[in-house]
Amino acid sequence: MTTKHYDYLLVGQGLAGSLLGYSLAKRGYSIMVLDNYEQPSSSRVAAGIYNPVTGRKLVKTWLADAIFPFLKTYYTELEKELGKNFFHPMQMFRPFPNQEVKDFLLQETAVANYGDFGKYHTPDESLKSVVKSELGGVMTDHSGWVDLPLMLDAFREYFEKKQCLLQHLFDYQGLHLENNTYQVNNELTLTYNKLIFCEGFYGRNNPYFSWLPFNPVKGEVLRVKFKEDISLKEMVNQGVFVIPLPNGRARVGATYSWHDLDWIPTEKGRADLLEKYNKLMLADIEVEEQLAGVRPATKDRRPIVGLHPLYHNLGVFNGLGSKGVSLAPYFAEQFVDFLVNKKELDPEVNINRFGSLYLGQKQS
Ligand SMILES: Cc1cc2nc3c(=O)[nH]c(=O)nc-3n(C[C@H](O)[C@H](O)[C@H](O)COP(=O)(O)OP(=O)(O)OC[C@H]3O[C@@H](n4cnc5c(N)ncnc54)[C@H](O)[C@@H]3O)c2cc1C
Structure with missing residues (x-):
């Protein structure tokens, strides 16, 4: 012994x-x-996104000022220590979902309160050719994703x-x-x-x-392939997120369910994600992979x-x-x-x- x-x-x-x-x-x-x-x-299973501007009203997230400036240094040093490239800083474009949210954000100067986390953004032609974004939106900084x-x-x-x-x-x-x-x-x-x-x-x-x-939440994500050549440099998020990956791929997610807390991908999860994707994006996709997991929420x-x-x-x-x-x-x-x-x-x-x-x- x-x-x-x-x-x-x-x-x-x-x-x-x-x-x-x-x-x-x-x-x-x-x-x-x-x-x-x-x-x-x-x-x-996680998509690994970090993003200081969240929720339907696009507000600065809890503890953003303390947490987000620290993240970049932290993960950059970790990459050096572990010798792998898993940290992907990337802006996130969040189109305004409707005029009400846009008016709220502009009038309440909430966008101004973001500080350097984000600003009002009018998409250029390239972004407009991929994302439905007639009302403009917010472009966040200090965002990105980690390949967990x-x-x-x-x-x-x-x-x-x-x-x-x-x-x-x-x-x-x-x-x-x-x-x-x-x-x-x-x-x-x-x-x-x-x-x-x-x-x-x-x-x-x-x-x-x-x-x-504990209040666990099941979630599902897709890895998809764009059917045509597109140029997407930023993550996009409105109802679903889309993370551009190399070789014409993207990660699309995520669903939220407080029932059926298992790790099994469902038809419903896939259909919900595709419906939301099609409301947000113009580029056609095909699904290559679907994953499900349970978030340890409280x-x-x-x-x-x-x-x-x-x-x-x-x-x-x-x-x-x-x-x-x-x-x-x-x-x-x-x-x-x-x-x-x-x-x-x-x-x-x-x-x-x-x-x-x-x-x-x-x-x-
Ligand atoms: C679909 C989906 C999308 C998500 N997207 C994001 C995102 O974009 N950004 C983000 O920040 N977060 C995201 N998350 C949430 C993220 O996954 C969690 O916040 C985080 O990964 C939880 O980590 P954890 O270590 O607490 O739990 P886990 O990753 O579940 O790790 C727990 C570990 O404990 C081990 N373990 C448990 N019991 C035992 C035991 N008895 N003996 C030995 N080992 C044991 C398990 O094997 C496991 O390895 C997402 C989650 C899901 C499901």
């Missing part, structure tokens, strides 16, 4: 576990990341090289909280100072954290970060919802500062905001 000790054990090597593990390793802490890679993961599957593969290699990755399905039966021990099998025991769960959608089955108000649409109210050696980094690419770098760093420097967590993400739910389920 071998016993190994780590400062941090992390369960899950999706976006959350990868960035948290990276931040801890960079600061010199010993880590072990556990993932068996057999269940599907949200990160491997490529980045996660690079992280897997990085953790493997550092010998801090174990291909293993974490089983709660093997956990012994009284002595901070996790029994992997008959040959291997891991001990830890803290065990952090980064399980995405599967977190809601975790017996220590299932009381948290009822208040904020991440959940922090330590268990009773078992202070157990933590959670979850609830990234549909904005993992923009939120994960910032909150992974914040979580590490909390863990190692005792800095405060943002109250809007701190698990403590749900303390009463934990007490409630204990009493019932």
Whole structure:
């Protein structure tokens, strides 16, 4: 029997576990990341968009001023460290959906409030030949997309090289909280100072954290091929997003469904996406691939970060919802500062905001 000790054990090597593990390793802490890679993961389905101007009213997103300037530096450095090109800064054109939204944005000077995140944009002939955009729209900066599957593969290699990755399905039966021990099998025991769960959608089955108000959302995306040669340099978003990819391809998405929380692509999802695509775009396409996944969202649409109210050696980094690419770098760093420097967590993400739910389920 071998016993190994780590400062941090992390369960899950999706976006959350990868960035948290990276931040801890960079600061010199010993880590072990556990993932068996057999269940599907949200990160491997995601389109990977980050975008500071969101919602039907095209407003600046939550924490945009803090998060977005930081993203470019973060992912650029990560690319250098991991030796792969997965970060694709790209403007996003958001046509006004109707005159009402256009009037609202221009009169309320909301566009002016974007700062350097976006500005009013009249499309040129080239863009007009591909996108229906009679009313003009907003062109955002500090936007783009991250090729998450490529980045996660690079992280897997990085953790493997550092010998801090174990291909293993974490089983709660093997956990012994009284002595901070996790029994992997008959040959291997891991001990830890803290065990952090980064399980995405599967977190809601975790017996220590299932009381948290998860609200998972199924989503579907397509990879399509343009039937003709077109020139599209920006992402486009109105009802659906379209991300131009090399070789005349694009990613189109995404649907939102709070039912049938499985990973199976549906006819309905495909039809919805194509209908919305045809309302927005002029270029004909054919579908090459369809994927489905479940976003680990929460009822208040904020991440959940922090330590268990009773078992202070157990933590959670979850609830990234549909904005993992923009939120994960910032909150992974914040979580590490909390863990190692005792800095405060943002109250809007701190698990403590749900303390009463934990007490409630204990009493019932
Ligand atoms: C269709 C779709 C489109 C999306 N588009 C975007 C987008 O454009 N931009 C954006 O920012 N976000 C997008 N998202 C959301 C994004 O995918 C998530 O915010 C983020 O990837 C969640 O990462 P995670 O690490 O929390 O979860 P996951 O990626 O699901 O990772 C969880 C990991 O934990 C592992 N795990 C779980 N339980 C165990 C266990 N017991 N033992 C071992 N391992 C375990 C799993 O194998 C998995 O690898 C999209 C999601 C979907 C479904």
